[in-house]
Amino acid sequence: EPEVTQTPSHQVTQMGQEVILRCVPISNHLYFYWYRQILGQKVEFLVSFYNNEISEKSEIFDDQFSVERPDGSNFTLKIRSTKLEDSAMYFCASSLRDGNQPQHFGDGTRLSIL
Amino acid sequence: LAKTTQPISMDSYEGQEVNITCSHNNIATNDYITWYQQFPSQGPRFIIQGYKTKVTNEVASLFIPADRKSSTLSLPRVSLSDTAVYYCLVGDGAGNNRKLIWGLGTSLAVNP
Numbered sequence: 085e086p087e088v089t090q091t092p093s094h095q096v097t098q099m100g101q102e103v104i105l106r107c108v109p110i111s112n113h114l115y116f117y118w119y120r121q122i123l124g125q126k127v128e129f130l131v132s133f134y135n136n137e138i139s140e141k142s143e144i145f146d147d148q149f150s151v152e153r154p155d156g157s158n159f160t161l162k163i164r165s166t167k168l169e170d171s172a173m174y175f176c177a178s179s180l181r182d183g184n185q186p187q188h189f190g191d192g193t194r195l196s197i198l
Numbered sequence: 199l200a201k202t203t204q205p206i207s208m209d210s211y212e213g214q215e216v217n218i219t220c221s222h223n224n225i226a227t228n229d230y231i232t233w234y235q236q237f238p239s240q241g242p243r244f245i246i247q248g249y250k251t252k253v254t255n256e257v258a259s260l261f262i263p264a265d266r267k268s269s270t271l272s273l274p275r276v277s278l279s280d281t282a283v284y285y286c287l288v289g290d291g292a293g294n295n296r297k298l299i300w301g302l303g304t305s306l307a308v309n310p
Binding site for chain 2: 088115117119126127128129132139140142173175177179182183184185186187188189190191192194
């Protein structure tokens with residue numbers, strides 16, 4: 085079964101540094117998402133992306149964050165000037181279409197900010 | 199956005215059927231109900247989705263009454279490997295799952 089893959093599985097970064105989290109969505113999917121989950125807390129929506137544009141974003145997704153689909157397969161989340169509170173699991177997901185379509189998640193990148 | 203309410207935790211034993219009920223009183227006409235499973239340090243995994251009545255797949259069944267204000271995920275004959283957190287989600291009120299709002303889910307513990 086096709087799956088969403090994320091790299092790296094664990095990223096350790098000094099506070100203030102930039103970090104790029106990478107995702108390869110399922111190949112025929114058109115909608116892409118980033119979520120984060122702080123340890124022991126809820127999964128939180130960050131952003132959705134379609135047709136090379138952000139279609140929706142949450143209040144968490146401020147100017148510190150950006151997303152990009154640099155080629156036909158990768159989908160990246162960039163966090164500029166990381167803060168301690170950015171430490172979390174970051175999940176990428178994709179879905180075939182919009183509307184009531186199940187989202188398929190990767191296993192996440194654990195981001196640790198020191 | 200429709201809010202969902204589920205039990206925080208449940209306990210069961212191997213071989214039993216487990217039913218997890220979720221309430222979503224304000225579900226919108228266009229919204230589907232979707233259930234995910236999450237193991238520690240893994241991403242959520244899609245289990246099942248439905249709109250009304252009953253849906254069954256190789257993993258679970260989903261029962262949705264006519265008023266759609268609740269739904270019940272049924273896991274037949276659970277095993278230890280079904281120990282996980284189970285999330286019930288509904289859409290954003292406009293028929294989209296684009297911006298899923300997650301609760302704390304139901305932490306299911308399956309005991310030997």
